[in-house]
Amino acid sequence: MKPQMTIDRFRIWLAVILLGITTMGTIWIMEVIRRHADDEQNRSSARSAPDYYVEKFNFIRLSNNGKANYHITGDSLVHLPRTDNIEIKHPQINSFDQDRPPLHLRADLAVVAQKSTLVTPKRDHDEVHLYDNVSMERPEGLSSQFVHVKSDYLLLLPDEDIVKTDKPISITTGKATSTATGMLANNSTQHLSLLSKVRIQLNKREAAPAVKTK
Amino acid sequence: EKADSNKETIIEAGYGESDGKTSVRRLSKGVSLVRGTLIVKAENAVVTEAPNGDQFVVLTGGSSRKVTFRQKRDGGPDLWVDGEADRAEYNQSTEIVKFISKAKVRYLEGKRVTQEQEGEYLSYDSKNDIAVGTNSTSGQHVDGSGSLKIILQPKQEKQAN
Numbered sequence: 001m002k003p004q005m006t007i008d009r010f011r012i013w014l015a016v017i018l019l020g021i022t023t024m025g026t027i028w029i030m031e032v033i034r035r036h037a038d039d040e041q042n043r044s045s046a047r048s049a050p051d052y053y054v055e056k057f058n059f060i061r062l063s064n065n066g067k068a069n070y071h072i073t074g075d076s077l078v079h080l081p082r083t084d085n086i087e088i089k090h091p092q093i094n095s096f097d098q099d100r101p102p103l104h105l106r107a108d109l110a111v112v113a114q115k116s117t118l119v120t121p122k123r124d125h126d127e128v129h130l131y132d133n134v135s136m137e138r139p140e141g142l143s144s145q146f147v148h149v150k151s152d153y154l155l156l157l158p159d160e161d162i163v164k165t166d167k168p169i170s171i172t173t174g175k176a177t178s179t180a181t182g183m184l185a186n187n188s189t190q191h192l193s194l195l196s197k198v199r200i201q202l203n204k205r206e207a208a209p210a211v212k213t214k
Numbered sequence: 215e216k217a218d219s220n221k222e223t224i225i226e227a228g229y230g231e232s233d234g235k236t237s238v239r240r241l242s243k244g245v246s247l248v249r250g251t252l253i254v255k256a257e258n259a260v261v262t263e264a265p266n267g268d269q270f271v272v273l274t275g276g277s278s279r280k281v282t283f284r285q286k287r288d289g290g291p292d293l294w295v296d297g298e299a300d301r302a303e304y305n306q307s308t309e310i311v312k313f314i315s316k317a318k319v320r321y322l323e324g325k326r327v328t329q330e331q332e333g334e335y336l337s338y339d340s341k342n343d344i345a346v347g348t349n350s351t352s353g354q355h356v357d358g359s360g361s362l363k364i365i366l367q368p369k370q371e372k373q374a375n
Contacts, residue, residue, distance in 0.1 A: 145234065175263070175267050175269075189235075194232075198227040200225040202223040204220060204222045
């Protein structure tokens, strides 16, 4: 009687073991899948370190009509995936458009927060923040007079052709040198507002014209 | 005084706007204009530019205050002229300051007023030291619309000191 019983018991135990192995197996596979998914999630949530950088470059942004809207050259360009921003060292920005007077800008650092759907909140227009030793020059043109703006910070909204700052600023034109704190300039309407502490120094007429500050 | 004419003009204000196309500058929130010894203060100012680049400034006192001006006069160590009005115009090329409506101009020797004029329109040419006064804001004489008041103080005996 004994051996028969052990065969039954053996078969039962075998079933139990088999069952155990399959459940353990599924749990194990589930675990692997879950961990793999996490890694994927980590990588796409964009680490803060730059994911690419470019050196000695010329970045040209085309406007909707396909013409060059503005182009930026610089020593180095670094892309930060988390904010989808571009940081440029010693940028030179030249915007030129037939119907708008050209503008030349220089600064120590530019942070371009470009149109992007990756970030929340979604950005629907370009913002170019310029920091330290910022200089904006517009040459004498048919419809525009020479203007040279210097400040420590300028915010550029190329789509609306607006340049603004809340920092102290100095503006030199052929006839006058003005300083103020805070400025809002619309390049297409050529309208410029100085927000506070305005000081305008009209050049003497007989004196030699204001020496061109490079 | 003459020396003012080759000094640069410095204009200060609380807020400023300028339109590149028409090169009109609008200043507000307290405006002051300084050129050599000439000092003009007002609430608002509109600076327009003649084609040759000369500035033409119109200053208004606004509700709270009048436009005031003060400048040293040639011909003496401490000769001054000062004045006020609701509105003033200053032309950089002719260097004439025009005071319009309830205008008052005083000639002073140090602190002592030697001559005083009140009228609707008073202008002062700092390059040639000429003052014009009429009884209408247009600068032309209009019969029957009030008169110009000029008060001349007697000359002071030179104290033998």
